[in-house]
Amino acid sequence: SSKPRYIETRTDGPVGFIELNRPEVLNALNRVMVAEILASMEEFDRNDTIKVIVLSGKGRCFAAGADIDEMAEADSVEMELLNQFTDWDRLSWIKKPIIGAVHGFALGGAFELALCCDLLFAAEDAEFGFPEVLLGIMPGAGGTVRLTKLAGKTKAMEWLFTGKRILAKEARDFGIVNQLFAKEALMEETARYAHQLAKMPPLSVRYIKESVLKAVDASIYEGMQFERKNFSLLFSSADQKEGMRAFMEKRKANFKGR
Numbered sequence: 001s002s003k004p005r006y007i008e009t010r011t012d013g014p015v016g017f018i019e020l021n022r023p024e025v026l027n028a029l030n031r032v033m034v035a036e037i038l039a040s041m042e043e044f045d046r047n048d049t050i051k052v053i054v055l056s057g058k059g060r061c062f063a064a065g066a067d068i069d070e071m072a073e074a075d076s077v078e079m080e081l082l083n084q085f086t087d088w089d090r091l092s093w094i095k096k097p098i099i100g101a102v103h104g105f106a107l108g109g110a111f112e113l114a115l116c117c118d119l120l121f122a123a124e125d126a127e128f129g130f131p132e133v134l135l136g137i138m139p140g141a142g143g144t145v146r147l148t149k150l151a152g153k154t155k156a157m158e159w160l161f162t163g164k165r166i167l168a169k170e171a172r173d174f175g176i177v178n179q180l181f182a183k184e185a186l187m188e189e190t191a192r193y194a195h196q197l198a199k200m201p202p203l204s205v206r207y208i209k210e211s212v213l214k215a216v217d218a219s220i221y222e223g224m225q226f227e228r229k230n231f232s233l234l235f236s237s238a239d240q241k242e243g244m245r246a247f248m249e250k251r252k253a254n255f256k257g258r
């Protein structure tokens with residue numbers, strides 16, 4: 001595949017890094033960038049050596065949202081026909097865990113992107129928010145849905161009605177963010193965590209991700225049916241045999257992802 005224009009990717013052993021790289025406009029997400037993010041996520045997802053994906057932004061911040069210049073003159077038929085959020089829908093099919101690392105702003109579409117991550121780490125200067133209302137629009141890539149499911153209706157309404165930014169500590173208190181780090185330590189700590197996560201049995205992690213995402217959206221009964229199938233399936237894996245044998249033999253398991 002040709003070199004992406006608006007992102008940078010690299011790998012470090014089992015961890016694949018995607019960095020938004022359009023710092024002159026605070027990594028404003030244009031459509032090409034979103035397509036590039038998805039293409040590289042899917043590439044990492046297919047790559048057997050990659051176990052964990054890390055997403056972050058270059059420069060002053062994670063990203064200040066969708067590219068406003070690109071949509072300022074659009075009309076609704078154009079937006080409908082562009083159907084640009086199907087790219088975002090593909091994000092939810094990525095099977096490997098995605099860790100978002102946010103410093104500075106994560107606004108609008110970039111907050112939506114952050115909410116698509118499975119784990120979110122943030123620098124103490126991080127600010128999340130949906131300023132769409134201030135532009136006379138509203139979120140369109142899952143913002144009203146994901147924020148409401150995460151933080152509840154009360155705060156979601158307040159934040160979405162006003163565009164008021166959620167500061168790092170508040171984001172942590174509402175469970176939007178897993179952990180905060182000093183700004184200088186964010187990438188190092190995220191990478192360290194990613195490498196630890198990469199050592200976990202990949203099939204377990206894969207099915208846990210699937211089941212948790214299912215649970216967000218399903219009834220308890222439906223979620224549990226789904227969970228049970230995945231639980232049973234893991235008993236066909238070599239890693240289940242290895243994990244349990246290692247326990248009985250009182251040694252460290254050597255997981256293979258099969």
Ligand code: CAA
Pocket residue numbers: 024025026028029064065066067068069105107108109110112131132135138139140141
């Ligand atoms: N789209 C396009 N360009 C953007 C941008 C965006 N979302 N955000 C910032 N930029 C550009 C600015 O225009 C500016 O470019 P110039 O130097 O050429 O003027 C450059 O990035 C630096 O930004 P500022 O000078 O504005 O930096 P600041 O520190 O003064 O302010 C900010 C930072 C508060 C984040 C401000 O840039 C801002 O409010 N940005 C827009 C945030 C926003 O509304 N995001 C939601 C977009 S809509 C959306 O995301 C909907 C969706 O889901 C599809």
